[in-house]
Amino acid sequence: MTSLSAPITIVRPEIIEFGVGVAGRLGKWAAGQGFARVLVVSDAFNASRVGILELPGEVTVFSQVKPEPDTDNLDLVLAAADAAQADLIVGFGGGSAMDLAKLASVLSGSAQTLRDVVGAGKVAHRRRAGLAQVPTTSGTGSEAGIRALVTDPLTQAKLAVESIHMLADIAVIDPGLTFTVPAATTAATGVDAMAHCVEAFTNRKAHPMIDLYAIEGVRLVGRYLARAVADGSDAEARAGLSLASLYGGFCLGPVNTAGGHALAYPLGTRWHVAHGAANALIFPHVLAFNTPAATQKTAQVIEALNLNAGADQASVFEAAFGFCAGLGIEMRLSALGVPETDLGVMADDAFAIRRLLDNNPRDLGRGDILSIYQAAY
CATH class of the missing domain: 1.20.1090.10 (Dehydroquinate synthase-like - alpha domain)
Structure with a gap:
């Protein structure tokens, strides 16, 4: 095990909102930041309740997140982000939605592809879009981290990306959003x-x-x-x-x-x-x-x-x-x-x-x- 004197780096989202009923604070924060074009990355169920986030401006919802998403699912998210010209990307769901939002935030509008950034520290530039994470399950902790995973459908292997540029600007953790989880x-x-x-x-x-x-x-x-x-x-x-x-x-x-x-x-x-x-x-x-x-x-x-x-x-x-x-x-x-x-x-x-x-x-x-x-x- 590592000793107390060993170097370690700790990173956290700059803002963490926590508590039952705080979901709407995301919209207030986004408005204060001046975001006007928002892409919400979500599954079909959570797409039906995006209104609870009270987001400003033009909101586009990508609702096709799959459990254990693969590279094809990521390609669809990237196309949606490009079409929306999003200046804020919101992961709204479980770890799958939040991981895809992370990857979209650094790959949309970038010359780099997924294959270029697999591994640690390979994202070359700071993202252009803001990133917010709103978990609706209590498991992955993806809202706080800098890693994202998608599956390669050909090899059936997980492709892991790690980058400080995928750290959320804000994480909004509202336990009330988990009440409906079976x-x-x-x-x-x-x-x-x-x-x-x-x-x-x-x-x-x-x-x-x-x-x-x-x-x-x-x-x-x-x-x-x-x-x-x-x-x-x-x-x-x-x-x-x-x-x-x-x-x-x-x-x-x-x-x-x-x-x-x-x-x-x-x-x-x-x-x-x-x-x-x-x-x-x-x-x-x-x-x-x-x-x-x-x-x-x-x-x-x-x-x-x-x-x-x-x-x-x-x-x-x-x-x-x-x-x-x-x-x-x-x-x-x-x-x-x-x-x-x-x-x-x-x-x-x-x-x-x-x-x-x-x-x-x-x-x-x-x-x-x-x-x-x-x-x-």
């Missing part, structure tokens, strides 16, 4: 937020400055997720999850995730399993696998979730599995339509995601990954 989605996205925090907390690059947010994010999920699943209109529980998601986003920039997300990605790219559901299914397996290399921090995670477990892998797995299953999350790959014959290919895909696996506190070999998939099947 229980199953609430459960899965809540575990995704927790996984961001846990993977950063137990990471080889873990840093005390980020640990503070990470462990508090885990506590918030442990305290509020079951309540929000049971009653979606529980404002305090929804706010707790929104804050946990934001803290998870704070973890992603300077530290990032690790093995859990690497193993979850092939479920989404190959079999279109929702990102939160994929992470929730994988979470107990990787937490238990990593226990020998992160014993003390794993114990802190278990305590933060208000669970009981010993220091052994089997006990950790049982506690974490019970937490996820108790939320109604499907915990078997076979029940999600993943064929057993594809596990080896998925293991190859996951093993290739070195940007995350190299962060894992314990080396995950290709055989280890396959064993986890088989145990999860």
Whole structure:
């Protein structure tokens, strides 16, 4: 683990509005900034409630965001941004909408293509359009970060872009926008937020400055997720999850995730399993696998979730599995339509995601990954 004296860079959106009922503050901010042509990047459901943002000027809504968006979906967003000549781009939805908004903000009107900017620090110029993020789920924390991912439909691999130029000017986090999220989605996205925090907390690059947010994010999920699943209109529980998601986003920039997300990605790219559901299914397996290399921090995670477990892998797995299953999350790959014959290919895909696996506190070999998939099947 990284020592307290190690250098670290922390970035945040310049303005973060947080609280039930703050969605309309985006419009007031945008008007004060003089924005006149706004593109909202959204899915079909959230497109129907763009009015709650009270945006000024000419507002164009792109409503075709797909779960786990691919490069074709990004091309459509870029065409919409160019046609609208947008001076403000708003991501309004889950992580997919916010990631596409980030990419549109730096690629629209630029000579660079997506392929030019894949990786870290390759966006050449500061964006010309403003960028605002408004999450409507509590999971990705994308509103706070500088990374965006889309899937290459040919290789079924995630293309990750990281750039300070994709940091939002403003993030408006209104937990009231999450009240309508179904229980199953609430459960899965809540575990995704927790996984961001846990993977950063137990990471080889873990840093005390980020640990503070990470462990508090885990506590918030442990305290509020079951309540929000049971009653979606529980404002305090929804706010707790929104804050946990934001803290998870704070973890992603300077530290990032690790093995859990690497193993979850092939479920989404190959079999279109929702990102939160994929992470929730994988979470107990990787937490238990990593226990020998992160014993003390794993114990802190278990305590933060208000669970009981010993220091052994089997006990950790049982506690974490019970937490996820108790939320109604499907915990078997076979029940999600993943064929057993594809596990080896998925293991190859996951093993290739070195940007995350190299962060894992314990080396995950290709055989280890396959064993986890088989145990999860």
